[in-house]
Amino acid sequence: MLERNAVLEVVALLLIQGEKVLVAQRPKKDRLAYKWEFPGGKIEKGESPEDALIREIQEELGVSIRVLSHFKTIEHLEPPVPLRLYAYFAQLQGGNPVPQEQQNIQWIPFNELLSLDFAPADIPLAQYLVSYLNTV
Ligand code: DCM
Numbered sequence: 743m744l745e746r747n748a749v750l751e752v753v754a755l756l757l758i759q760g761e762k763v764l765v766a767q768r769p770k771k772d773r774l775a776y777k778w779e780f781p782g783g784k785i786e787k788g789e790s791p792e793d794a795l796i797r798e799i800q801e802e803l804g805v806s807i808r809v810l811s812h813f814k815t816i817e818h819l820e821p822p823v824p825l826r827l828y829a830y831f832a833q834l835q836g837g838n839p840v841p842q843e844q845q846n847i848q849w850i851p852f853n854e855l856l857s858l859d860f861a862p863a864d865i866p867l868a869q870y871l872v873s874y875l876n877t878v
Contacts, residue, residue, distance in 0.1 A: 783798040
């Protein structure tokens, strides 16, 4: 397959504390500037999604996590960047997330989550998450 048709494989963190979930806002310099997302990023060649998530969260938020379980995989196959987003529940191993890449972060209450201006692939993920949280 030609590179331009490749689907980008990306991981996302679902980190919950009490009635809140952690979200990050993409910095000005990035694609999808100022859109909110669940923290994460690209899976590198040869890396498992779980290892990619642990690495990305250490890089972006300066904390180590323990990956608990896979929640959902979202396929957002539209241009300009078709992507497959693997979302995992995880817990902190200690410490608090601190942005390392000039992004804003916030712990947002479940009932406010859907009011955020999310990146396209994160919109259905947020919807699934809210539905799920309402059942547990
Ligand atoms: N991405 C996304 N949702 C996330 C994480 C990432 O849509 N929760 C997208 C944005 C980029 C690509 O994945 O197109 C790579 O992310 P990054 O630029 O953070 O490495």
